Amino acid sequence: MQTIQQSSKPSGRASVVEQLREAGILAILLLGALIFSFTVPSFFSVDNAISGIGLSAAINTIVAIGLTYVIITGGIDLSVGSTAALSAVIGADLMQRGLPAILAVLAALAVGAVAGLVNGLLVTRVQLAPFIVTLGTMTFYRGLALSYTNGQPILSLPDNFKNVLGGNIAGFPIPLLVALLLVGAFTLLLKFTKTGQYILAIGGNAEAVRLSGINTSRYITLTYVISGVLAAFAALVLIAQLGAAEPILGSGWELSAIAASVVGGTSLSGGKGNVVGALLGALLLSMLQNVLTLLGVQAFYQLLATGLIIIGAMVIDRYTRGS
């Protein structure tokens, strides 16, 4: 019988199939880009690649990193869009009142952290379902943002803020650069630290982790805080582009971020996921939208295409996973 057991040979941490999957999305992405660059005029221009795809993908990626973490624990965060709006209007307001941009940015991030902390504590201490908690705070935070500004946008943000977060380094937009750095950092955190592995383990079998003497509540809460901070950060990137903060910004962000995570291979039942996948997912979705826009396809057909991509990715996932 030892012969049977030994056939399950050394295999490393990520199985070959899983790596292939990631490579698969990358391949689809490159293939799509190649096809579009020949068929769609103006697709393959630096300008389009950066402003048409890169910027929207960057924002979505930043949000999706946080959501990926939450989803890995088996949770969900529907409140990211509202958290983004709330942090954006508070940050923008502070800047307008003359607070140095850097302090206003930190304040906005702190707002995101607190919003996430509230979600996390309701999930872990009060033991409410993540879906319900964040459905509630999604509405509540949006209400806060609207009442804070009386429903009005906050205009004319300081130039230094716009120039830094909305600027370029050697022609490369800072938001995109920051998104890539964050992807790298959160990948390392997930794969090579105790914190990251506990988060994965909690999604796999929370009770077993608890019985191993690990404070699971702390790590679950942490994922919501990360999600809140990253949502706030994405909002800052956006308002630096727009030069104004609207209390209605970020609506629908939760859905695109969930889509990016899931297309990238994160399992909604928890225990499994990766941040690079979320980046690829976000790029794929943005590229599709961009091409359809360039082709002059009407918005409602774009929805059809996006829906098909999401379901298609799940179908591929189902079959590449085998059992």
Place this chain on the structure above:
Amino acid sequence: MVELLSAQQINKSFSGVHVLRDVQFSLRAGEVHALLGENGAGKSTLLKTLFGIYKPDSGTLSVNGQSVTLSSPGDAQAQGIAMIHQELALIPELTVAQNVLLGNEGREVLNYARMEARVQPFLDQVGLMVAPGTPVKRLTIAQQQMVEIARAVARQARIIIMDEPTSSLTTHEIEQLYQVVRELTARGVGIIYVSHHFDEIEALADRVTVLRDGAYIGTVNQRDVTQEQLVNMMVGRNLVTQTGDHNRQVGEVRLDVQELSRTGAFQDITFRVHAGEVVTLAGLIGAGRTEVLRAIYGADPFTQGKIQLDGQRITRPTPATMMRLGVGFIAEDRRHQGIVPDAKVSVNMMLTSWAKGKVGVREGEMRQRVEEQIQQLGIRPANANQIIRRLSGGNQQKVILGRWLSAGCQLLLIDEPTRGIDVASKADIYALIDDLAQQGVAILMVSSELPEVLRLSDRILVMREGHLVGELTRAEASEERILGLATGAQTDANYSAVV
């Protein structure tokens, strides 16, 4: 002598039900102290209070003579206590090394190569021959059990609690476990050992403490007592050991399996089961017995071969069609494939009857049937509305049996019928299986417990590495013959020698 651990006057109730009453327990360095009792006696509950999972309502606990309060598993670990749980508690996506070191990884930034190297000696020690980088989800249940044991060893625990550690191990692995236990005790580790198997207790235990219905009955030196005396302490009466019914009349062929194969799992499996006959698939873990059983029920596919039920060919069995044709199935992995953990006992028991349209979902309609089974199987607590997750492991198993007994079936496929069941209930379940056979039900079971195989079977089919390698009638069978065929030390002339 040093008392590693001492618990006095422990009381614990769950929503008014007194589960532990003034229980005492102590553990010395270097001893194996067995905890014995019927299903639901409170063994797991006591262990969980010693591990900080439950907080006792009253009582005192001391470790190394120091009085302590354990309010979480983390506290217990800090006191040098490790626990191997009755229901496996590993993280499927993580590797063996990560599971072994979970909560003990050292620095925040992980170095996998170092972790794997650190874990290797512990795997060697428990005799687990898989690479430490293998994800746990690829291991068999037995291998996972060894991972749990390696984890306790790696923790450098002074006190190791083992709640039914052998319930999914076969003979060879049990030997391995004995060896690990002996090495540990030689180093002064104290082990608390729960098992329903007297041979294990005889092989390992220095002292035995018996619980009955949550009450402390006594602590004895294992060498001073007989098995009968222990059973008497457990159940409060003498147990009549019955032998099986030797002259059962078997009827028509009910199940006819021909050349059933699935690549990589089992090859050319051909056999028949008659009405009123108990046939057992015996063999080592990994021999493909469970796979054959599941394929017959349609839980997994097969690639070749033929299955006939009452002479009628079933081309593509699925659990739903098989159930409607009167086939019942009790899976090996109770926790994942048997129970609906958060549903009531009544719901768990009536699932199949509902699907068969035998009973409605209204409380009143179910009650009588559920109560009947609770009585017949001696399920405790006898409360149809209890959430099944809160039942002890053995009682959960009885509920699953009740599911098929009340739904009725002509062919019952059972994988490990008495896993985690105490001696007294085991006797009840054997009697029940005899009864079913008497009524003409055909029974095909998988069992790794040889005394059970010998006690129940009319015929024994032995599997090895995916092949059928021998057949023994009740008269021919003995533990030695079964093991001989299962390991390949002996062969059966009627079956082509394989591998």
